[in-house]
Amino acid sequence: MIKAIKPSLLFLLAVMGCTSTQPQQPASTESATPPPTAQMKLPAFDNDLLKEWLGPYGGVPAFDKMDLALLKPAMERGMELQLAEIDRITNNPEAPTFENTIEAYEQAGSALGRAMTYYSIWSSNLSTPEFRKIQAELAPKLSEFRSKISQNPKLFARIKAVYDQSQKTPLPADQQRVVQLIYEDFAMDGAGLSAEAKQRYAAINKELSSLYTSFANNTLADEEKYVTYFTKDQLGGLPESFVKAAAKAAADRGKPGQYAVTNTRSSMDQFLTYSDNRALREKVWNTYYSRGDNGDASDNNQNITKILQLRDERVKLLGYDTYADWRLQNRMAKNPKNAMALMEAVWPAALARVKEEVRDMQAVANKTGAKITIAPWDYRYYAEKVRKQKYDLDSEEVKQYLELGNLTQAIFYTAGELFNFNFTPVPEGSVPVFHEDVKVWEVTDKTTGEHIGLWYLDPFARPGKRSGAWASPYRSHTTYKGKETVLASNNSNFVKPAPGDPVLVSWDDATTFFHEFGHALHFLSSNVKYPTLNGGVRDYTEFQSQLLERWLSTDRVINQFLKHHKTGQVMPPALVAKIKKASTFNQGFATTEFLASALMDLKYHTLSDPTGLDPDKFERETLAALNMPKEIVMRHRSPHFTHVFSGEGYAAGYYGYLWADVLTSDAAEAFAEAPGGFYDKDVAAKLVKYLFAPRNSMDPAEAYRLFRGRDARIDALMRDRGFPVPGEKAKKR
Structure with a gap:
């Protein structure tokens, strides 16, 4: 998961609800001034969180000076400084140019950007109850700050003037792209609305910022407080490495002599894969998938309804039918219809594969005398047994080579x-x-x-x-x-x-x-x-x-780095062959749990009116209409779907992982077909030149065509997952 998509601090606050780690403006010693040639030093800072980054390597964050008492004043002062920089842009008597408007806007906010780096670390890596209190106080202030910029009529007028002129007399390519992206961001964010509509738009953003913070903190609270403890007589099936880690996790939480499954995916996933104790598996499964949905102070269902209502109201102010229509206009998919079409092309094949997987698992359960019907907390456990039976592949054996x-x-x-x-x-x-x-x-x-x-x-x-x-x-x-x-x-x-x-x-x-x-x-x-x-x-x-x-x-990575942690022996060819042979194993589960979340995300955001929505009911009814297998749950159930409801980075955009995977599979075949394979120097050079180094300096579709010589096709994706390729004769699995 990327925690950054656009380095503008304004965009950062918009998409993430002021709650998550995002990139900031590069550290700078200068602020924007009206004359493009004038350079004004930023004032000296007593607050360590605002100070320029010093030391080696071009300066580094002063993580050793992080003091939570400094955070709120640093953020508030940083906002003041950036607004002053914006005022210098808007009060410039000279006609708007790229240098005195766009480049000056790019420079603004360096001090706040530095403070935001520390804020983000506390939010994602070091959250505490004390920080969350500050976060809740800052969220609406940050939203108001952002609105003062995005809704600034004088600033938008200058940006629009530069944009309009660039349409008549194009600038150099990189400058033209910057102008286009900044202008579109402001336009999409209501800069052209009436004064009354802007006021409501800003109020909505302020309320959303608090809701995003609440959603994220509720999810984190459930991850921290709901821990499953078990005893020595309940260790059956668990690998030694997990047992030791679980013992340490329990001891760290004041329960020495016991074992703990923490409420995180890595811990849950291992336990459900290996534990022989079905009742305990069910408990761990319910604990994990009930995050944000426990009817207590951390329940997120009301937050979801409010978020959807406010997002819908906001985009209707801009003239869009649904939030998804607004959000996808500048994505590769362009609109919800295209995104949905891709998912619907893959969904039937995924469901068909799930039926095969469940049939195989049920047969194993029956053969061992377990009088059960495969349930969601059984899927990983019996999938592992099927893996061993079909491919003689033991996941625990593989782990010994993955240090x-x-x-x-x-x-x-x-x-x-x-x-x-x-x-x-x-x-x-x-x-x-x-x-x-x-x-x-x-x-x-x-x-x-x-x-x-x-x-x-x-x-x-x-x-x-x-x-x-x-x-x-x-x-x-x-x-x-x-x-x-x-x-x-x-x-x-x-x-x-x-x-x-x-x-x-x-x-x-x-x-x-x-x-x-x-x-x-x-x-x-x-x-x-x-x-x-x-x-x-x-x-x-x-x-x-x-x-x-x-x-x-790849062979080079396997032969050099996948070594047994005790013997130092390279992963044997027979085990490698098993891994590659089993590469499409369990793709029904993997694809379906992801697509269920992606489809649900788009269904939420194409509602014409989400007023009064019951998220729990909507989730159940939508999945039923999609024929969601009862043995699988969404990868991210709605009440803890932080990608979508703790900010706007992935809202109406979770499908993007699949969209990107179409490109991935197609690009991987370009390497596979090259003389040097995945280390072919010519293909690697094009990879860096067109797909990595340019970032967003060119249109993504054009960048991919320059790399591949054509648009991506879905065929490679379907082959990678072992699904039937449209138009090709199905191969027996």
């Missing part, structure tokens, strides 16, 4: 071969970190030794850290005011092992590790001039990261 340190070296190797990057650990203590688990590497060009940036890794789950995996840039590459180098981060929730034990992960978790690193490479490979161009569109920005997943199963 986190080796996987980290594997992603570095991949980056070196494709991007010519080299990763070197920075000396301990030379760069501040916000937690002892965080490690930092310097990224350089392998050939020239040129400094590219830093990469931060925060790998382990802990209280106060939101679940899942994500990537964020603390600083993005730009050159318009001198070169700014990249500070990129990856964040995971691997279960921290007992002291001295290796960190062993599943194949799925290893794939996710590669995926999130793909986002980091997208940040690090940027060659754009202006901050806005470091963004992208949601149904495209997942493509680069999904593509990088493919290198995990």
Whole structure:
């Protein structure tokens, strides 16, 4: 999951409801002034969270000086400073130009951007009850601040003047793209509304910001407070590595001698895959999938209804029929109809595969004498048994070759071969970190030794850290005011092992590790001039990261880095063959649980009137109409669907993972067909040139055509998942 799509701080506050980690304007020592040639130093700051980033590598965040008492005043002062910078733009007596309006707008907000970096770390990685109180206080203030910019008529008039002139006399390509993107952002955000409509629009955004914060914090609260404890007599089937980690998790929570399944996906998934205790599996399953839906103070159902109502009212002020129509207009899909068509093309094949998978699992259960009917808490458990039976593939055996340190070296190797990057650990203590688990590497060009940036890794789950995996840039590459180098981060929730034990992960978790690193490479490979161009569109920005997943199963990575953590032996060819043979195994489950969430997201946001909606009823009735298998639940049930309801980054856009996967599968075939395979130098060069380095400086569809020579086709996706390809004769599985 990418935590950043567009580096504009204004856009950041809009899509994320002021609650999540997003990129900020590059750190700067200068503020925008009316005359383009004048340079004014920002005032000195006593607050450490506002100060310019000093030290090596072009300056780094002062994570060692994070003091929660400084956060609120830093954010409030940062907002004041940015509004003053905006006033200098709007009060400029000179006619609007790219330099005195667009470039000045790009420069505004550097101090607030620095404070927002720390705010984001507290929000995603170090949340506490004390922080959440501050967050709740700041959310409406940040929304009001954003509205003062996005609804500023003088600012929009200047932006529109530059945009209109650029339509008559085009600017250089990168400047033309910046003008277009900024103008469209303001237009989509109500800058052209009447004064009365703007007032209501701003009020809606303010209320939404508080609702997004509430939704996210409710979900995190349920992840923290609902922990399943069990005892030594309930360990049947669980691998030793999980047992040790569960014992540590319980001890850390004041229950030594017991074991704990924390309410995160990584912990839940392992337990449901291996535990022989069906009653306990059911309890763990219910605990996880009931997050935000427990009828208590953290219940999110009313939040969903209010969010949908307000989103609907807001886009109707802009003249759109539904939220999805408004949101998708500048995505690759363009409209809800196209997004829905893609999902509906895949859905029937996924359902058909689920029937096969359930039949296979039920047969195993019957054969072992279990008098049960496969239920959702049985799916992972019996799928693992079918995997062993059909492919003689044991997931626990595979994990012995997937040690986190080796996987980290594997992603570095991949980056070196494709991007010519080299990763070197920075000396301990030379760069501040916000937690002892965080490690930092310097990224350089392998050939020239040129400094590219830093990469931060925060790998382990802990209280106060939101679940899942994500990537964020603390600083993005730009050159318009001198070169700014990249500070990129990856964040995971691997279960921290007992002291001295290796960190062993599943194949799925290893794939996710590669995926999130793909986002980091997208940040690090940027060659754009202006901050806005470091963004992208949601149904495209997942493509680069999904593509990088493919290198995990390449021969070079397997033979060099997938080594048994005890013996050091490389994963044997027979086991590799089993993994590849089983690559389409359980695709019914994987595709259906994802698509159910994506379809539900779009169904919510194409409602003509969501007033008074009962989310629980709507979810049940919609899934029933889709013929959702009773053995599977949505990957993200509505009450904890933070992608969609804790901000707007993925709202009406969760389908984007599938859209991006069409591109991924098609691009992977370009490598597979090349003389050098996945390490072909010519294809890799085009990959970097057209799909990574440009970021959002060109239209994504055109960028893909330049890489592939044509548009992407769905055929490769269907082949990858073992589904029938439209128009091709079905092959027996």
